[in-house]
Amino acid sequence: MEDDQWIFLSGEFVRKEDAKISVYDHGFLYGDGVFEGIRAYDGNIYRLDEHLVRLYESAKSIMLDIPYDFEVMKELIAETIRKNDLRDAYVRVVVSRGVGNLGLDPKSCGTAQVVVIVEELALFPEELYETGLEIVSVATRRNRPDVLSPKVKSLNYLNNILVKIEANLANVPEALMMNNEGYVAEGSGDNIFLVKDKVLYTPPGYVGALEGITREAIIEIAEEEGYKVKEEPFTRHDVYVADEVFLTGTAAEVIAVVKVDGRVINDGLPGPETEHITKCFRNKVATDGMQIYAQEAEIGG
Ligand code: PMP
Numbered sequence: 001m002e003d004d005q006w007i008f009l010s011g012e013f014v015r016k017e018d019a020k021i022s023v024y025d026h027g028f029l030y031g032d033g034v035f036e037g038i039r040a041y042d043g044n045i046y047r048l049d050e051h052l053v054r055l056y057e058s059a060k061s062i063m064l065d066i067p068y069d070f071e072v073m074k075e076l077i078a079e080t081i082r083k084n085d086l087r088d089a090y091v092r093v094v095v096s097r098g099v100g101n102l103g104l105d106p107k108s109c110g111t112a113q114v115v116v117i118v119e120e121l122a123l124f125p126e127e128l129y130e131t132g133l134e135i136v137s138v139a140t141r142r143n144r145p146d147v148l149s150p151k152v153k154s155l156n157y158l159n160n161i162l163v164k165i166e167a168n169l170a171n172v173p174e175a176l177m178m179n180n181e182g183y184v185a186e187g188s189g190d191n192i193f194l195v196k197d198k199v200l201y202t203p204p205g206y207v208g209a210l211e212g213i214t215r216e217a218i219i220e221i222a223e224e225e226g227y228k229v230k231e232e233p234f235t236r237h238d239v240y241v242a243d244e245v246f247l248t249g250t251a252a253e254v255i256a257v258v259k260v261d262g263r264v265i266n267d268g269l270p271g272p273e274t275e276h277i278t279k280c281f282r283n284k285v286a287t288d289g290m291q292i293y294a295q296e297a298e299i300g301g
Contacts, residue, residue, distance in 0.1 A: 006083045008076060008116035013083055019115070026109050027096025031155040033112075034058040037250045038091040040081055040118075044289035045091070046250075048074055050213045058152045059095060059112075066095050067111050078292045080116040087292070090121035090251060096155065124173055124255060132258030132270045133247070135187070137176040137236055138166035142185035142208040150210045163188040174247065176239070176260070179208040183233040190249035191215040192257075194234065194242040195273045201238070204231040214248040214281075221280045227273070236261065244271030246278075253285075254278040 007019040026032035036055045094115040100108035140162040167175035179185045186209035194201040205211045219229050245257040256270030
């Protein structure tokens with residue numbers, strides 16, 4: 001798909017090699033913009049409304065006008081997937097402040113730049129879903145929520161990149177960051193859940209994590225399945241002694257964690273509750289969501 005990939009870039013579809021933006025774009029110069037990562041499963045875009053609400057709210061928070069209405073944006077995303085002839089896709093929507101001068105002031109920028117990229121992608125290699133992940137906790141702290149709200153999914157991901165660099169140095173695929181008080185916040189690009197005595201725990205928004213859409217879906221599924229879910233702060237100690245640990249995110253979906261800072265979680269294998277919740281999640285995503293392709297006409301209909 002590499003060679004014939006279409007990208008939506010400010011009003012038109014262009015080939016990947018022609019999808020270029022100005023070095024004066026404030027997204028490039030200052031990380032001034034917002035983005036979303038969305039996923040389509042078998043011709044359905046999963047929780048598109050929720051993703052776009054987060055995108056438009058993030059944009060509103062930084063006073064960035066997205067030049068398309070909500071409904072137009074939905075159709076545009078579906079059209080980009082159709083144009084690339086995909087049914088399963090990872091979708092990246094980026095809205096940057098647009099082209100301005102070298103100064104910080106967003107007043108110099110013209111219209112916001114909208115980019116939609118769709119690709120076939122899985123974040124972690126498939127075997128890691130079977131074995132679970134080994135992760136570490138790192139020194140990099142989560143941005144304080146009173147400085148940069150985690151509800152704004154902005155192009156400022158340096159904090160998360162520093163976490164990823166620490167994960168790379170430790171030779172593990174993902175890492176956990178704490179907030180300033182030492183409570184567990186989240187991974188570099190995913191939320192964390194613990195299971196202890198059949199109760200699920202995940203940090204509340206005020207700890208500083210992004211309140212992920214997959215996190216919300218997992219809370220709903222877990223409650224439907226009869227689990228108690230508690231959104232409360234916890235420490236690394238609680239992670240080490242949990243019965244099960246897993247991460248959630250649009251790209252990662254649900255993935256078990258089996259070792260944290262050298263501590264083996266339980267018996268070192270993905271646990272039964274994680275497996276059950278993963279199964280329920282995968283059943284849901286296959287049928288939920290906005291349909292990308294019109295229904296094929298029924299035979300004889
Ligand atoms: N935390 C961070 C920092 C993220 O970038 C993401 C991915 N968007 C998540 C958590 C998971 O959020 P979601 O389930 O909405 O993808």
